[in-house]
Amino acid sequence: MAARVRRNVWKLPADDQTLEWYRKAITELIPRPASDPTSWRYLAAVHGRPSNLPVPPGTQNFWDQCQHQSWFFLSWHRGYLAAFEAVIARTVESLGGPADWALPFWDYSDTANPNARLMPPAFRDRTLPDGSANALWGTRAQSTNGNFGITPQDTSLNALTIQNFTNNRPGRPSGFGGPVTGFNPGGGDNGAVESIPHNILHVRIGGNGGFMSFPSTAALDPIFWLHHANIDRLWEVWRNQGSQFQNPTDARWLTGVKFRMHDGGGQPFTFQSVDVLDTTRFMHGYMYEGVPVPQVLETLETVEMVMEGSGEGPELVGATENPVPLTGPQTKADVVLLPGATKSSPGSLEGMAAERAYLSLENVTGTGMPGNFRVYIDLLDDANEPAFVGMLTTFGLERASDPTSVHGGSGLGQVFDITDLVGRIGLTSENVSRLKVTFVREDPAPVESSAPEGLEGLAETPPDPKITVGKISLYYD
Amino acid sequence: MLAETIQTGFTEGTARASARGAFAALRSPAILWVVAPAVAGWLVVFYFAAIEPPGNICAVRPSDSLLLDQFQKVLHWTAMIAAMMLLLLLPHVHVIAARTPRSSRHAIIALFVAGYAIAWIAFGTALIGTAAALGGVAAQWWWLAAAAYAAAALWQISPMKKRTHNRCHGFRPLRAHGWRAGSDAVSFGVAHGTRCLGSCALIMVPLTLAAHSIVAMMAVSAILLAERLDSEPNFIGSSVILLLLGALSLL
Numbered sequence: 001m002a003a004r005v006r007r008n009v010w011k012l013p014a015d016d017q018t019l020e021w022y023r024k025a026i027t028e029l030i031p032r033p034a035s036d037p038t039s040w041r042y043l044a045a046v047h048g049r050p051s052n053l054p055v056p057p058g059t060q061n062f063w064d065q066c067q068h069q070s071w072f073f074l075s076w077h078r079g080y081l082a083a084f085e086a087v088i089a090r091t092v093e094s095l096g097g098p099a100d101w102a103l104p105f106w107d108y109s110d111t112a113n114p115n116a117r118l119m120p121p122a123f124r125d126r127t128l129p130d131g132s133a134n135a136l137w138g139t140r141a142q143s144t145n146g147n148f149g150i151t152p153q154d155t156s157l158n159a160l161t162i163q164n165f166t167n168n169r170p171g172r173p174s175g176f177g178g179p180v181t182g183f184n185p186g187g188g189d190n191g192a193v194e195s196i197p198h199n200i201l202h203v204r205i206g207g208n209g210g211f212m213s214f215p216s217t218a219a220l221d222p223i224f225w226l227h228h229a230n231i232d233r234l235w236e237v238w239r240n241q242g243s244q245f246q247n248p249t250d251a252r253w254l255t256g257v258k259f260r261m262h263d264g265g266g267q268p269f270t271f272q273s274v275d276v277l278d279t280t281r282f283m284h285g286y287m288y289e290g291v292p293v294p295q296v297l298e299t300l301e302t303v304e305m306v307m308e309g310s311g312e313g314p315e316l317v318g319a320t321e322n323p324v325p326l327t328g329p330q331t332k333a334d335v336v337l338l339p340g341a342t343k344s345s346p347g348s349l350e351g352m353a354a355e356r357a358y359l360s361l362e363n364v365t366g367t368g369m370p371g372n373f374r375v376y377i378d379l380l381d382d383a384n385e386p387a388f389v390g391m392l393t394t395f396g397l398e399r400a401s402d403p404t405s406v407h408g409g410s411g412l413g414q415v416f417d418i419t420d421l422v423g424r425i426g427l428t429s430e431n432v433s434r435l436k437v438t439f440v441r442e443d444p445a446p447v448e449s450s451a452p453e454g455l456e457g458l459a460e461t462p463p464d465p466k467i468t469v470g471k472i473s474l475y476y477d
Numbered sequence: 478m479l480a481e482t483i484q485t486g487f488t489e490g491t492a493r494a495s496a497r498g499a500f501a502a503l504r505s506p507a508i509l510w511v512v513a514p515a516v517a518g519w520l521v522v523f524y525f526a527a528i529e530p531p532g533n534i535c536a537v538r539p540s541d542s543l544l545l546d547q548f549q550k551v552l553h554w555t556a557m558i559a560a561m562m563l564l565l566l567l568p569h570v571h572v573i574a575a576r577t578p579r580s581s582r583h584a585i586i587a588l589f590v591a592g593y594a595i596a597w598i599a600f601g602t603a604l605i606g607t608a609a610a611l612g613g614v615a616a617q618w619w620w621l622a623a624a625a626y627a628a629a630a631l632w633q634i635s636p637m638k639k640r641t642h643n644r645c646h647g648f649r650p651l652r653a654h655g656w657r658a659g660s661d662a663v664s665f666g667v668a669h670g671t672r673c674l675g676s677c678a679l680i681m682v683p684l685t686l687a688a689h690s691i692v693a694m695m696a697v698s699a700i701l702l703a704e705r706l707d708s709e710p711n712f713i714g715s716s717v718i719l720l721l722l723g724a725l726s727l728l
Contacts, residue, residue, distance in 0.1 A: 170575035182708020319653040408647025470650030
């Protein structure tokens with residue numbers, strides 16, 4: 001059979017039945033017992049187990065497997081989506097639907113579509129016109145006409161401009177795809193595409209306690225799968241921009257970790273990153289509508305330059321003096337420059353000027369759903385507005401802060417490249433000893449109180465939100 | 478970090494650069510404060526094995542001064558911990574080094590390692606003291622060692638092992654300014670050592686009871702290193718190895 005084609009949900013023709021079959025299949029899967037690998041709850045628990053869902057025997061190596069803050073983020077989710085698509089497609093076919101059903105994607109970054117950032121209509125209402133339950137509905141933040149307050153900044157595609165896929169040096173940004181890790185269900189630095197748009201969208205849609213806000217419940221929401229299909233599509237877009245945009249060739253990524261799932265028939269199988277590189281050859285095979293073809297190969301020299309790190313790595317030149325609890329709508333913190341740094345700021349005419357400057361948020365821990373934070377740096381002249389640096393996203397915060405989790409509760413991390421701002425900040429040890437960082441909280445929206453039929457009691461009840469940035473560091477590289 | 482530093486040296490392509498890279502690697506905090514003490518620990522352990530007659534060195538020898546004997550055992554324990562446990566610190570040391578000002582890296586990492594060692598030495602001293610108090614049952618040590626191996630094997634496959642093992646991966650932010658940088662390094666070292674005790678102490682007990690067998694120490698070291706480096710450790714496999722070591726201790 002030819003590879004299935006995943007299409008833009010906003011461009012489906014009016015009479016298209018893709019979402020209708022998706023709805024029917026979910027309706028079929030929800031009543032199945034959680035011990036059935038083809039049930040809705042089992043499929044969701046592969047990503048994360050809701051704390052209220054009992055653990056059936058035999059699920060130990062299949063549940064709670066999602067890879068976050070890791071270079072496996074993209075490859076694991078690609079396999080997960082394909083396995084899910086296989087179950088839905090088989091169900092669709094058994095219900096009398098088409099044999100080539102494919103998961104649509106939600107391209108919320110499509111600037112040509114004024115409605116792109118609104119949730120597609122089929123997912124918005126709790127009930128259908130005939131009064132029956134709409135299986136495409138999920139426990140989410142309150143919204144009007146599908147508007148979850150998603151901004152153009154939330155759906156920015158800046159991640160696509162980052163050439164390196166990964167990074168394994170603390171202090172440097174973690175590339176497009178995420179930092180070098182082993183099997184990693186959460187904790188550490190986010191890759192660029194995981195941070196924005198992935199994490200931001202999760203929190204916008206999930207709000208304060210909806211399914212999408214927590215890894216343990218996110219996949220219970222049918223929109224999760226369209227969101228991740230878009231992230232998976234962005235990986236293809238990134239890779240096809242040119243030969244500078246290379247997947248890792250490191251054996252630790254390609255074949256170092258095996259992931260376990262069930263196929264469309266509920267039979268277990270394993271895969272590795274190397275298996276999912278060609279989407280048309282993995283499982284049933286699929287491709288995306290509208291993804292540009294790969295660009296012509298450029299010189300090998302260019303490729304090598306972007307794949308290899310060199311030198312001693314970034315140098316810590318400033319840090320906060322204490323952990324920074326983010327309380328209230330706005331929190332300010334001082335990054336105090338350290339004496340004795342061997343490098344001077346980028347662009348400096350004195351000493352050995354660094355090429356890049358990074359602001360690193362380390363060991364971000366907490367509980368509940370504190371929302372996302374806009375991060376700013378004060379400019380040299382007080383008359384100027386602070387410069388926007390980026391977003392601190394908190395999807396997965398609670399899991400990453402659990403001391404019994406795989407990172408021992410070390411929390412999340414986020415690194416921003418602030419090289420372009422250094423000149424505007426006037427950052428030199430001579431005329432400034434402190435870098436002023438401001439966090440502006442974006443509170444998560446309140447959630448709908450009701451739950452989808454058959455999934456009652458599975459939404460998490462988040463405790464009061466608390467969040468602390470363990471350390472804010474400035475690195476010159 | 479060592480591998481990266483050495484690799485950096487070789488990729489520069491000249492003998493001079495290679496020599497410079499190798500020299501830089503030898504001066505790195507990881508080599509000086511982790512690898513070198515670990516190597517020294519193994520040398521001391523081998524030395525003890527060479528001079529000690531076969532038998533249970535944890536039993537009190539009537540011919541020795543009790544205090545001297547206990548002191549020697551604590552030294553032996555310290556060497557064993559240096560040999561077996563310090564290499565497990567390399568991932569943490571890598572991150573600490575990267576997140577510490579270059580000018581204070583050696584001091585901070587030395588303090589972190591010292592804090593870690595303090596936790597283990599305190600535990601070892603208590604263990605040796607207990608062993609001395611139970612000296613009257615010295616004839617039963619081999620059976621106790623075998624039982625301790627069985628207990629350690631059970632521990633490996635318990636849910637608590639996975640949770641305590643995960644705690645060993647925890648990382649705490651260290652302040653970078655003034656004396657607090659040093660005190661944070663020590664306290665994090667102690668906390669990290671305590672967490673590692675939670676995960677590994679039961680495995681170290683039979684080693685002590687079984688007269689610090691070199692073969693057993695090397696096998697357990699390999700288990701611990703694999704556990705630390707593998708993101709999905711094979712606890713069942715290590716449990717089986719511990720059972721085999723328990724059986725061997727009876728021979």
